[in-house]
Amino acid sequence: MTLISRVLGLVRDVVIANFMGAGAVSDVFLFANKIPNFLRRLFAEGAFAQAFVPVLSEYQVKDEENAKLTGTENQHEKTRLLIAQVSGTLGVIVTWVTLFGMLASPLIVMLFGFGWFIEWFNDAPGGERFDLAASLLKITFPYLWFISFTALAGAVLNTMGKFAVAAFTPVLLNIAIILMAIYGSPYTQSPAHALAWGVFLGGLIQFLFQLPFLYKAGMLVKPKWAWQSEGVQKIRKLIIPALFGVSVTQINLLFDTLIASFLAFGSISWLYYADRMLEFPLGLFGIGIATVILPSLAKLHSNNSPKEFTATLDWGIKIICLFGWPAFAGLMILAQPIIMLLFMRGEFTQTDVLQVTMALFAYLSGLLSFMFIKILAPGFYARQDTKTPVKIGIIAMVANMFFNLMLAPFLGFVGLALATTLSATLNAYLLYRGLKAQGVYQLSNKTLVFIGKLVLSAGVMALVVAQLSGDFNVWVAMTFAERLQQVTLCIVAGALSYLAAITLLGVRMNDFKVSNQ
Template identity: 60%
Template sequence: MAKKLVRSGVIVSAMTLISRVLGLVRDVVIANLMGAGNGADVFFLANKIPNFLRRLFAEGAFAQAFVPVLSEYQQQKPDQVKSLLAAVGGSLGMLVSLVTAIGVIGSPVVIAIFANGWFIEYWNGGPQGAKYELASLMLKITFPYLWFITFTALSGAILNTLGRFAVSAFTPVFLNVAIIAAALWISPQLQQPEIGLAIGVFLGGLIQFLFQIPFLAKAGLLVKPKVNFAHPGVQKIRKLMIPALFGVSVSQINLLFDTVIASFLMAGSISWLYYSDRLLEFPLGLFGIAIATVILPALSKDHASQDPATFKKTMDWGVRMVCLLGMPAMAGLILLAQPMLMVLFMRGAFSLEDSAMASYSLMAYGSGLLSFMLVKVLAPGYYARQDTKTPVRFGIIAMVSNMVFNVIFAIPFGYVGLAIATSLSALLNASLLYFGLHRQGVYAMSKANLVFLAKLALATAAMIAVVISLNPSIAQWAEMALSERVFTLFGIIGVAAVSYLFGLLLLGVRRNQLKAQ
């Protein structure tokens, strides 16, 4: 089990790294093309809405309800697996097709809800009213992405339960390639280049959908969809998914709520939040989501096999790994926020001022990175046991708290206050999830683990001292040529990584402590 988890984690992280690097390249291209102006604000909103729904219908609530049920069928009813997949594919397909049609036809209403500030400007004939009209058009192009990515996620979840993690982890590469290609070859031909990016989102979803079909066929699980809401497996998934929708959507609703508030703030607020969130997503996806992807099928099988001891060991491994990687990543994001933004985005329409403004929200988001990662690992402890109600309750508490935090921090700190509120709500959510597992007797931090985390904290503190001593001033960063910035940044990151690893070795951390015991 230990070797399999580590190997699977490495595979998913490697594939995710390729995707995230291309994602950063995509954002560099977008920043160069549009900077943080009105066009960028509109594109990021039109892209965010279907992605929000994707987390609900695809990778989020659906996966967390579907994977445990599929694992149960594979363990206990292998002869009924194909009928389950046919019923799930048909029923989910009918539902998502209806939602997609409503989204495309009703895009003006959807934009009015999520960018209320732009709609009010449009209604009153204000200068930002054009952003509402353009966003309504672009959403018609980006919304079908939801349909494609839902079936892509269904295929990926099936392959993950078979231990074939590489395919679904690599699939997002195609979305990034499509958007980059659209930015380079379609956008320059259009009067409004952001429309070209929306076309890239559409094409990326289509390519991802087509890519996974051969792998599903090779596994012998490509079945003809059949609408059957009465199928026992579909009913069980629906029962688990409905409350899970609320639990998974908490962070997404928080981000969209941030967007609604940001639409009332100064121009560029949505874009600054986007660019900082993209840098946050890099370590979160590379470590947190990758580890969560691996442990959910493992935990589901442990539960189906009625093996609570192995279940606890798998949870223990997940927490250790996200803390091992999340602590230094969190410190790095905070300390090197503006230099990283300058290296990645400061060219073309993206200015030094934009890098400074985005760095403030990145530091605020970065302070919550470890909490975001822990949520990704602790929540499967509930979903694998088919308990979706408890994380929902915690999620609602966190969501309401986020709204309160927004009111408290957005007034004095603007868009940065929104990022602060999001990080605080993630900390609350992670704390509730952990103490809930502890109360249920499912998982508790051992004394050995507490000592391990203390060693990680000390090694991270030493790394912070190294980064502070090596980090040039912002004025010095601004005077550097791009090649010098890149060399300096990677040099600092490299030395920081070595100092962190050296600190761990000095403190007695060894490789066997990173395995599922």
């Protein structure tokens, strides 16, 4: 389901690139979409999920134990009450934040797109971007309200072991944006407005889609304000440091956007498309596995199973490396051809391809670090330790800002991407060191040898793909069909060579079994 979502996400980005290219208008839409997504990470999938899932798992274990003691069927009474209290409390908070965001959209644009505000204030060329951004933000901000409840429903279903529904839900957002871009543009002020309405409708559809599945699971309850209830208080204590932890990454991204607003037209778009290319393997393998691993780790911690807890973390690291290293090697070699295949049409030019490729190279150097963070951070959150990742995140945030200021003046938007990579690598290292210091997880010699085999196999794959891939001018001369055929050939040959190499080096399915030994 996550794969389907990511593929449609790429299709969505292809449509956006075709309609708007990578210029000023594209920058504004991506900015207007980024702000509610930043808050979504706080109120929805990010900090909220990290605080809510461990507490929800704890309540489910209590309900199961109570059912066993009384010899009755599990009615999930405590769990249902917690969901009602959390949804009501979260709903009131998010409603006020959403209303404020819509009313204060010019102020928000001034804060995070200060370069555009200066142009607007001085009647300089490009100042119209400020007005357009404020207009689009009023349309996209309600997405925060819808996605917050979508994430709540997804967290409940994931904790119950029903992962497919939540994994499929983002598909609906992508479909809404694609359809509005194609069919809604003639009826709106601009393609950017059509895409903004696509975000709004996508959020609404995702929210409505989850409700029948919650009802079927017996978890569709009436929201209830309960600021002082025991469960909400526990989540509040966990969510405050988690907010800081998730904010670190998001503040870094907004800081990047602020600096990019002073750089050349298209900088925000080039970074966006490079990030989307990175997000495909990161979302499919990193976030996909992290989504599964957090509820599992939370239940193992609630059941006091430290050996299984460590073994599950080790399994996550192995799976990440199995897919992460070939993704890194393959994208490094095929970055330009894939970007040309996906985006180079309509308003998206050869220059845009080269600029996005440079940013992608900078992001790719941290692909494994981004993936490790997705696995290592749940090792803390599942044990209801949100303070340690926050401290680590603050260090990474300060480092990122330092790297930004040091690299952006010389490397421009590529410096921003490289700064993000360096801070993520620092973050991943400190998370691992923290788990090791607490005696929770340490890479064994066996796992290190296993990872070494994967790295070597990815190197073999890279050599094979490099032999099949031509230089930039060769790809430019190809038709779309020829590019598709050649990229497909490279990917298939790369995958087969990788599989052959890991098999010859002795990697077997047994290496991926969760062992408690």
